[in-house]
Amino acid sequence: MSENIQIAQSYAKAVHELSTAAGSADAWSRQLALLAEVASNDDMVRYLSDVSRPSEERTKGFLAVVSSELDAAGVNLVRLMGENGRLSLMPAVAEQYEALRAQAEERVTATVVSAHPLSENEINLINAALKKRLNRSVDLHTEIDSSLIGGAIIRAGDWVIDGSMRGGIEKLAAQLSR
Structure with missing residues (x-):
């Protein structure tokens, strides 16, 4: 392969x-x-x-x-x-x-998966923050996944931020099971 x-x-x-x-x-x-x-x-x-x-x-x-x-x-x-x-x-x-x-155009595609639809203002804020953080223009796509309960997961290439409530609960459960 x-x-x-x-x-x-x-x-x-x-x-x-x-x-x-x-x-x-x-x-x-x-x-x-x-x-x-x-x-x-x-x-x-x-x-x-x-x-x-x-x-x-x-x-x-x-x-x-x-x-x-x-x-x-x-x-x-x-x-x-x-x-x-x-x-x-x-x-x-x-x-x-x-x-x-x-890569040549210094552009990255990012996906925001949220529990609820994002407002236009939220999308713009996330886009601006990613552009600043990644130092690239960002093609932002949004998805809805109600299983997240709340919050969002942001993926840009190999970079992932899990700010979802489900992710937080899973982290807490892992810590408690140690």
Whole structure:
């Protein structure tokens, strides 16, 4: 699995360099998202893993589904990955590309999971605090999880703040059980 991640990182890095030079990051994000979605489709997974078909045929079949939505560079990426039998790695390439893009743009995606809907003011305060703390622009998403009882959990990459009542109760229970 680690080898596949390294391979996906190589493709993503090449695409990122290409998109940066051409100023086409948004277009590449859209294309890679589409390619990842198609490559993740159950029928396409079966089709791509059917080794009784030559890789050229599998690549042509994949391109038949996506080529109308791709520019020339996107078609070339599909052909290259198809020649190397790597089309199934497209979701990982898309994920790695987005990580590289976010890093280059000094942007992070954060999620706030709260027990109750947050007000616009609360969202703005959390966004400003995260921007200051992480020294990056923040794409903030919110989710509701009533099992938290109260408070919130904030996740940004590997960084997690658990300010939920459920989290506090679990910490207290762990301390009492020692």
